[in-house]
Amino acid sequence: MNSKDAEELLERAEALYRDHRLQSVREWKRRSGGLAVGYLPIYIPRELLHAQGVLPVGLMGGGDDLEVIRGDSYYQSYICHLPRSTLELGLNGSLDCLDGMIFPAICDVIRNMSGMWKMLFPDKLVRYLDLPQNFDREIGGKFYRRQLEELSQDMVALGARPLEEESLRRSMAIYNENRRLVRELWELRREEPWKVPASEFYLILRAGLVLAVEEHSRMLENYRMHVHADPGRKPMDQARVLVTGCFCEQPPLGFIKTLERAGCYIVEDDLVQIHRWFHRDIPLEGDPLENCIAAFLEDAVASPTRYIGDQEKGRELVERARRSGAEGVLFCAPSFCDPALLDQPMLVAAVEKAGIQWTGFKYTENLGQFQVIREQAGTFADSIRLWSGV
Amino acid sequence: MAGQEAGASAHKDPSQLRQKQMLAEYFTRLAQAPETGGRCAYTFVPGNLTELLLSFDVLPVLPEINALQSGMRGKSRDYIALAEKLGHSEDVCTYVKCDIGMLKSGNIGPTGQRIPAPSLLLLSYTGCFTFVKWFELLREQYRCPAVMLHVPYQGDGRITASMRSYVVDQLRKRVIPALEQVTGKAYDEERLRELLARSAAAENDFSWILEAAKNIPSPIDAYFGGVYYISPIFTAFRGTPEAVSYYRELRAEVEERLRLKKGPVTPKGELGRERYRVVVEGPPNWTSFWQFWEMFAEEGAVVVASSYTKVGGIYENGFRHDPSRPLESLAEYCMGCYTNLNLPTRTAMLARYLQEYRADGFLVNSVKSCDSFSAGQLLILREVENRTGKPGGFIESDLVDPRYFSAANVKNRLESYFQMIEQKRRREGIS
Numbered sequence: 001m002n003s004k005d006a007e008e009l010l011e012r013a014e015a016l017y018r019d020h021r022l023q024s025v026r027e028w029k030r031r032s033g034g035l036a037v038g039y040l041p042i043y044i045p046r047e048l049l050h051a052q053g054v055l056p057v058g059l060m061g062g063g064d065d066l067e068v069i070r071g072d073s074y075y076q077s078y079i080c081h082l083p084r085s086t087l088e089l090g091l092n093g094s095l096d097c098l099d100g101m102i103f104p105a106i107c108d109v110i111r112n113m114s115g116m117w118k119m120l121f122p123d124k125l126v127r128y129l130d131l132p133q134n135f136d137r138e139i140g141g142k143f144y145r146r147q148l149e150e151l152s153q154d155m156v157a158l159g160a161r162p163l164e165e166e167s168l169r170r171s172m173a174i175y176n177e178n179r180r181l182v183r184e185l186w187e188l189r190r191e192e193p194w195k196v197p198a199s200e201f202y203l204i205l206r207a208g209l210v211l212a213v214e215e216h217s218r219m220l221e222n223y224r225m226h227v228h229a230d231p232g233r234k235p236m237d238q239a240r241v242l243v244t245g246c247f248c249e250q251p252p253l254g255f256i257k258t259l260e261r262a263g264c265y266i267v268e269d270d271l272v273q274i275h276r277w278f279h280r281d282i283p284l285e286g287d288p289l290e291n292c293i294a295a296f297l298e299d300a301v302a303s304p305t306r307y308i309g310d311q312e313k314g315r316e317l318v319e320r321a322r323r324s325g326a327e328g329v330l331f332c333a334p335s336f337c338d339p340a341l342l343d344q345p346m347l348v349a350a351v352e353k354a355g356i357q358w359t360g361f362k363y364t365e366n367l368g369q370f371q372v373i374r375e376q377a378g379t380f381a382d383s384i385r386l387w388s389g390v
Numbered sequence: 391m392a393g394q395e396a397g398a399s400a401h402k403d404p405s406q407l408r409q410k411q412m413l414a415e416y417f418t419r420l421a422q423a424p425e426t427g428g429r430c431a432y433t434f435v436p437g438n439l440t441e442l443l444l445s446f447d448v449l450p451v452l453p454e455i456n457a458l459q460s461g462m463r464g465k466s467r468d469y470i471a472l473a474e475k476l477g478h479s480e481d482v483c484t485y486v487k488c489d490i491g492m493l494k495s496g497n498i499g500p501t502g503q504r505i506p507a508p509s510l511l512l513l514s515y516t517g518c519f520t521f522v523k524w525f526e527l528l529r530e531q532y533r534c535p536a537v538m539l540h541v542p543y544q545g546d547g548r549i550t551a552s553m554r555s556y557v558v559d560q561l562r563k564r565v566i567p568a569l570e571q572v573t574g575k576a577y578d579e580e581r582l583r584e585l586l587a588r589s590a591a592a593e594n595d596f597s598w599i600l601e602a603a604k605n606i607p608s609p610i611d612a613y614f615g616g617v618y619y620i621s622p623i624f625t626a627f628r629g630t631p632e633a634v635s636y637y638r639e640l641r642a643e644v645e646e647r648l649r650l651k652k653g654p655v656t657p658k659g660e661l662g663r664e665r666y667r668v669v670v671e672g673p674p675n676w677t678s679f680w681q682f683w684e685m686f687a688e689e690g691a692v693v694v695a696s697s698y699t700k701v702g703g704i705y706e707n708g709f710r711h712d713p714s715r716p717l718e719s720l721a722e723y724c725m726g727c728y729t730n731l732n733l734p735t736r737t738a739m740l741a742r743y744l745q746e747y748r749a750d751g752f753l754v755n756s757v758k759s760c761d762s763f764s765a766g767q768l769l770i771l772r773e774v775e776n777r778t779g780k781p782g783g784f785i786e787s788d789l790v791d792p793r794y795f796s797a798a799n800v801k802n803r804l805e806s807y808f809q810m811i812e813q814k815r816r817r818e819g820i821s
Binding site for chain 2: 073074075076078079083103105106107108109111112113114115116118119120127128130132133134136138139140142143146147304305307308309313333335336337338339341342343344345346348349362
């Protein structure tokens with residue numbers, strides 16, 4: 001892959017990121033004749049939809065280049081921004097190519113939004129996916145299985161093919177491969193962050209929300225080839241940081257670039273978390289649906305949207321910081337994000353106990369002023385580079 | 391659920407005084423628990439398992455109630471400030487911050503007595519995601535056993551067999567074993583049945599009381615007054631003989647008011663002419679509770695139905711705790727609370743209230759702290775207006791953060807709202 005190809009690849013990824021009207025999804029539907037179903041962050045079992053020939057389309061709000069007018073009229077000032085922009089996109093017809101919407105259990109705002117969608121778009125399929133908070137296979141697993149069976153039946157009712165074991169197994173293998181490619185880049189970024197700038201990697205991951213998984217995997221492979229081949233990617237004197245709290249409403253691309261320009265290598269983060277929801281591949285042997293369930297129950301990341309029962313709060317964050325060699329943690333949460341902000345005091349305590357430096361910001365997806373962020377992140381990066389270990 | 395000191399000068403019904411006494415005795419029992427060997431479990435109001443806890447002789451402690459009591463007693467401002475100083479965001483639920491601040495200030499309850507540390511944190515995750523984080527935070531502080539009951543949301547507006555068995559499985563395999571371990575007692579289903587039978591008796595009377603507001607004039611205020619009526623049944627008393635007799639007496643009191651065609655008792659005494667009948671969505675503001683109520687009373691406005699009085703459970707559809715199927719019945723109760731209903735169901739319910747209670751309008755009190763209630767309220771408002779043709783009004787405040795209650799602003803909005811109803815009546819030729 002030459003540098004022109006790489007440039008085109010990144011341009012395509014950015015175009016997909018800014019394509020609120022989902023042209024790529026419309027084209028996919030035209031080509032394949034298949035169904036496309038949208039989902040809100042953070043996690044849904046995409047393998048199931050894929051196995052039934054449905055394109056799962058991840059929606060993460062409207063970013064910083066969508067003017068929100070009607071969406072705002074449905075929400076009070078103290079509600080986060082993502083539901084406003086998502087509603088705006090629904091109301092202005094941008095999402096009309098979607099045959100249905102899945103609202104996974106994240107927080108009360110997204111949960112209630114599932115009902116709003118039912119009222120505002122009565123002709124569309126709306127499914128609230130109640131992800132279990134009991135992680136015992138015999139209890140939560142049984143409930144989750146029924147949730148997934150109902151989801152699968154919903155797809156059939158829309159016109160998708162029924163879920164079959166073999167096709168599910170094939171889809172799981174395809175998604176395992178996709179996640180493996182993401183993990184490889186993730187590890188490369190940890191080891192040589194100058195080769196995989198977070199602002200580029202983020203766009204590549206966002207593309208995976210709207211592209212067919214097979215096409216996204218090719219994009220990941222091409223990007224990996226490019227970063228390995230590009231001699232221009234040289235190390236700089238940057239502080240290694242972990243960015244956490246941004247798992248649902250995403251910061252604008254300019255925010256991520258600002259952190260990098262302020263002297264931070266983002267070596268670990270929560271952005272577009274669905275690609276790394278599981279630590280390992282989902283096994284293919286045995287009952288594939290049961291394996292998807294077990295992976296969700298037993299192998300998922302310690303997301304703030306999951307009840308942490310026996311484990312110590314913040315342990316996984318500290319482990320991630322250590323594993324990635326992060327020298328500092330940036331708590332970056334969207335304004336009014338309950339899961340992130342309620343978690344933060346516990347995570348801060350864990351990080352402090354581990355002797356890791358931290359700082360915190362809040363943002364909205366349409367944030368336009370980065371100067372303050374740049375100054376704060378720059379000071380933080382300087383403090384790590386100049387004073388850590390003193 | 392209402393506090394005592396802030397409204398000490400207000401006129402009170404005999405039932406309110408009785409309730410005050412019940413609460414005082416309960417807090418005394420709690421305070422004495424460390425000496426008497428009693429145990430308590432911290433848990434939440436929506437979908438609470440009071441009967442199950444009482445069957446193990448465990449007293450429930452409800453942090454939301456402590457927070458609202460702190461709000462009514464003028465203590466929440468300092469508690470919230472303390473929690474924010476400790477790193478809790480200004481954006482999040484003030485109940486949580488008030489509770490954390492109270493804990494850090496010695497955990498002194500509304501009667502001035504110390505609330506004991508929990509023997510168990512029973513996290514009934516019903517209708518509010520914040521509950522999950524709240525108890526993760528408390529667990530860090532108390533380092534005591536915690537058990538989670540995940541109550542599925544009625545996303546499709548109904549309870550399925552899978553949802554029911556999920557809750558029952560958790561009760562059998564998680565909650566009951568945790569209670570057995572903490573108390574050293576075996577699960578006694580017969581005792582639970584007895585408690586549930588008493589719950590059903592109280593629920594019959596409670597349901598009748600709320601529906602008494604369908605009469606004109608309404609003998610009760612189903613929001614501000616309703617806060618008192620729901621207190622025993624949604625907190626530590628459901629299933630007890632005290633609750634049964636409280637609701638029997640309250641019903642007799644309401645029956646008498648009905649016979650005499652009297653309106654509700656407000657902070658300023660008996661309401662004279664009932665001028666406006668409204669349905670209210672959302673919890674009240676607690677820091678200015680009495681002032682807020684007076685704003686309605688001064689206008690002759692009575693709240694004839696409210697969603698807040700359904701936050702701990704809904705009985706108007708015939709649900710009663712059923713001793714013949716104890717765990718299934720508890721599961722259905724948990725899943726049936728108001729904030730566990732999807733938006734279309736909530737909207738339909740509120741529109742129905744406007745018709746059935748012959749209300750003049752619909753008001754939303756949108757509280758900053760509670761996304762579970764608030765997210766979607768503006769759509770509910772539009773829909774209810776569209777379906778009923780009745781005017782809707784919108785007020786913003788908070789649960790226990792006094793910084794978010796602007797009395798002049800709220801009063802101004804309410805006055806304008808009632809004028810709007812008046813104008814509509816004139817246009818329609820109704821006096």
